[in-house]
Amino acid sequence: MADHHLLYEQICQAYERIKEFIRCTPLERSYPLTEGTSGQVFIKLESEQLTGAFKIRGAFNKCMLLKERAAASGQQVQVVTASTGNHAMACTIAMKTTQISGKIFVPNNASQAKLRMINLMGGSVHHYGDDCFETEKRARQEALDNNSIYISPYNDLEIVAGQGTIGVEILKQLPEVDVVMGCVGGGGMLGGISAYLKAAKPSIKIIGCSPANSAAMYHSIRAGKVIDIENKETLSDGSAGSIEEEAVTFEICRKYIDEWVLVTEEEIADAIYFMMEQHHKIIEGSAGVPIAAYCKMKERLDKMKVVIIACGGNINMSILNKIILSKNNSQ
Template sequence: MEVSKFQDLPTQILQAHQRINPYIRKTPLEYSPSLTSLGNGSDVFIKLESEQMTGSFKVRGAFNKILLIAGRGPKSRQKGLITASSGNHGLACLAACKKSGIPLKVYCQKNVDSGKRKTLEDRGATVVLYGEDCVDAELEARRVAKHTGVEYISPYNDYDIIAGQGTISVEILEQLPEVDVILVSVGGGGLIGGIARYAKQVKPTIKIVGCSPEKSKVMHESVKAKKLIFEESFDTLSDGTAGSVEDNSVTFELCRDYVDEWMLVTEEQIGKALVYMMQTHHKIVEGSAGVSLGAFMSNPEKFKGQKVVIVSCGSNISVSTLQDLLNKYL
C-alpha cells in the first residue's frame, strides 16, 4: 500500500461517511442480553449491518466508489462498470449504479448461490459465470475490463471500497464510544481493514478480532505467513467470505498491522450461530455473519469484562439453507 494512502485512510473514511450518508442506513447497534449472559461480565452488542440496504455492509463501499465515478461526468457513466462478486458486492454495486444511471456487468464463480444470482439478474444486472473460485471471476473481470476500457470495481482491493466499509467503524464509535473489542468476519479484508484502520486511529486501545471459517481462511494464513499466500478454500456456509485473495491486495497490510487477533470458526459453529440469531434476536442472517457471531459464542470467556461489538455483516441467505440449518440444529 502506498504510504500516503495508508496514512490518509482515516480521513478518506470520514469523507466517505459524509458522501454516502444520504444513500445508506445507519444500522442499529443492538444490545444482546443472551450473548452478554455467555460472556461472564462482558456487555455484548451486535452491529446489524445485516439490516443494511441490499442486505449487507457491501453497499457502503459500493456507493462510495460509484458516487466518485459518477461525479467525473457523463462519459464515465455511459461506459458502464464491471465487477466480480459472490453476490453481496454485486447487489450493492447494482444499487449504486441504478442510483447513478450506470450499466453494470457482474462476474460470478460458477457455484455462486443461485438465489443471489437470480436477484442480480432480476434487478437488471448482466451476470457472467466464470471459474471455480471467486478469484477466477475477479481475474477474468479485470481482464475484460482492461480489454474493453470499462472500469473494474473490486470487492475489496480498492482504497475507496475500503473507505466505504470503514464507515461502520465511525458509527460504532459514535454509538458506543467505550467499546473495547470489535469482532469482524474476514474474506478479502476490505471490511475489517477499513474498520480496524479507523478504530485504531480514534481509539488505539481498541482490540480488533478477525474471524474466518476454518474451510476458507486465506487472510488468516497469509498474516501468519507474513505474506499473501495461496490457501485452498472449501465450500462453507460463509460463502460471502470464501475464496482466494488477489495478489498484491492492499488489504493485506491493513490486516497484518491493525488486526490484533485471529479466530477460526467451524461450520457447526457458524450454523448454530445463525439458528441462535433466529431464536433469540428474531433476525435472519447469512453465513458470513455467523462467523463473527460463532467466534464469540464458542469463546465467550476470552472477552470477560469487556464491551464487545460483533459485526453482523449480512442477511442474504437462501430459504433452503435456512431450512437445512433449522432441521439440523433445532
C-alpha cells in the same frame, strides 16, 4: 503500502458522501450472548442494510466518485465487477442510482438467493469460474478488453473507505467500545473498520474471524505474504476464496487486526440458528462467523464492551432449512 492515515481521512469523507444513501444500521445488545458473564455484547446489524449486507457502502462510495470524475472529464463510465453476490447486488443499486452502466461476473456456485435479487434489480449477470478468485481474474480481463473500470470487492481503497464507514457509526453509537469482531474474506470490511477505529481510538482491540475452511487472509498474514491456499466449501460463502497477490487489504489487516479466530462449519450453523432463535434475525454464514468466534472466547472478553458485526443476511433458504432441520433433529 497504503497510507493508512490517508485512508482514515478517506473514510471520514466517504461517510459524508454516502450517509444519505445508506442506512445507519442498528446496534442491538445481545443479552443471551453474555449470559453467565459481566460483559456487554452489541451486534451491528449490517444484515439490515440496503441489499441486505454492508457492501452497499463501498459500492456507493466508488460509484459516486466515478460519477464525479466522469462529470469533470466529460466522459462516459462503464464498469465491471465480480462477486459471490453481496457486492454484485450493491454495485447494481449503486450503478442504477448514479446512472453508470456495467457488467457483473459471479462464480458458478454463487448463492441462488443473491442471484435472484441481482436479476430483479436489473443487473447484467455473467457466470464464470468455480470460486471468486477465478471470477475476479475474468472480470479484470473483461474490463481491460473493453476499456472499462474494474470495481474490486475489496482490492480498492475507495471500496475499503466505504466499508470503513461502519466504524464511524460504531463509535457514534457506542463510544466506549473495547473490542470489535468481524468476518474477514478479502479484508475490505474489517480492514476499513480497523483503519478508522485504530486512528480514532487506538485502544480498541480488533479480532478478525474466518471460517477454518476458507481463511486466505489469516494464512497469508501468518506466512508474511499473500499465499494461495486450498479453499473448502463453507457456509460463509460471502467470505470464501483466495485473495489477490497485490491486495491493498493485506497490509491493512496485518497492521490493525490484533487477533484471529477460526471457526468450524458446525459453529457457524449454531450461530445462524442462535440469531433466529434468540434475536429473531436471519443472517448469512459470514455474519455467523464472528458470533461463533465470540462464543469460543467469551470468557476472555468478560467485562468488555464488544461489538460483533453481522455483515449480511442474504442466505439461501435451502441452507437455512437444512440448519433448522439439523438443530430440531438434534434436540
